[in-house]
Amino acid sequence: MNDLGPPTEGDPLDLIRRDIDGIDKTLLSLFAQRLQLADKLATTKAPQGLPIRSGREVAMLRRLIAEAPAPLERELVLELWRALIxxxxxxxxxVDVIVGGGRADPTRLFDVARRHFGSRTRISHVAEPQAALQKAAENPQSCVAVTPWPAAPGVGSWWPALSERRFHDLHLIAGLPLLGPATEDPEACVFAATPTDQAGNDITLLIAFDQHHRAQRALNEAGLTGKEVARSEPRVLLRIEGFVAVNDPRAGALTSYGVEGVRVLGSYARI
Ligand SMILES: O=C(O)C(=O)C[C@]1(C(=O)O)C=C[C@@H](O)C=C1
Incomplete structure (x- = not known):
């Protein structure tokens, strides 16, 4: 059968395509309605600051994936909604995305950022994670930084820079890719000058000065479940189960157990 000619009356191919056209029309109208809500959100949210709410995104994507009827696979749900978001x-x-570092495989890091932020987002690459963080710190309302996962092998020990004063307004707001087991480290971090919002099953990263190696005991004493994931003397990077807010007294309590300069970097959640 030649399916390239003009459609004929009752042609089964033509009937299927008419169904597709009808569905596309409905989708177009729904996409437009969803986008119109962005205008309402923009006026309802705080006028300054980034519009990204990673916790809300993760909670929504989890629900959509759980509710998606067959034959929709979760990867497709994620791809479609990442574009809509x-x-x-x-x-x-x-919002500009600055990808920094990824020495071993910078294209992979760029690819992870592109999949998350969508094909139309402006993404640029700088050689070092610190340079990406600097851009996000200098442009708190319009820039986010994507860096390699700090404890990943072969990415260089860049993460101690996060204890520097110039980066104190930046928070870890996501671990990418979103899809992945909670037990496995993500490949990349998203840092932004916006508070981290909670999604459920969150993981928090803390940085601290721990020259006497008291961090593990301090965590236990403060009632936090976590462990050391990287060390660059005297700094230590700690991974905590659950959401810890920037001003959580449990983080502050670590100082009374001999760990200094504690900073909650932020949290992420996976799907
Ligand atoms: O819920 C919001 O605050 C939105 O801006 C909407 C929306 C979405 O498209 O669903 C977009 C961006 C946010 O990161 C989270 C969700």
Missing amino acids: GANVRRQRV
């Missing part, structure tokens, strides 16, 4: 964010505010 990206469009929604863009309508609220144009």
Whole structure:
């Protein structure tokens, strides 16, 4: 059968395509309605600051994946909604993404960022994670930084820079890719000058000065479940189960057990 000619009356191919056209029309109208809500969100949310709410994104994507009927696979749900979320964010505010580092495989890091932020987001690459963080710190309302996962092998020991004063307004807001087992480290971090919001089953990262190796005991004493994931004397990077807010008294309590300069970097959750 030649399916390239003009459609004929009752042609089964033509009937299927008409169904597709009808569905596309409905989708177009729904996509437009979803995007119109971005305008309402933009005026309801705080006027300053980034429109990204990673916790809300993760909670929503988890629900959508759980509810998706067959034959929709979770990867497709994620891909479609990342595009919708990206469009929604863009309508609220144009956000630039700066990918920094990824020595062993910078294209992989770029790819992870592209999949998350969508094909129309402006993404640039700088050689070092600190340079990406610097851009995000200098442009708190319009820039986010994507860095390699700090404890990953072969990425260089860049993470101690996170205890520097110039980065104190930046928070870890996501671990990428979103899809992945909670027990496995993500490949990349997203840092932004916006508070981390909770999604459920979150993981928090803390940085501290721990020259006497008291961190593990201090965590136990403060009632936090966690462990050391990287060390660059005297700094230590700690991974905590659950959400710990920047001003959580449990983080502050670590100082009374001999760990100094504790900073909650932020949290992430996976799908
Ligand atoms: O819920 C919001 O605050 C939105 O801006 C909407 C939306 C979405 O498209 O669903 C977009 C960006 C946020 O990161 C989270 C969700």
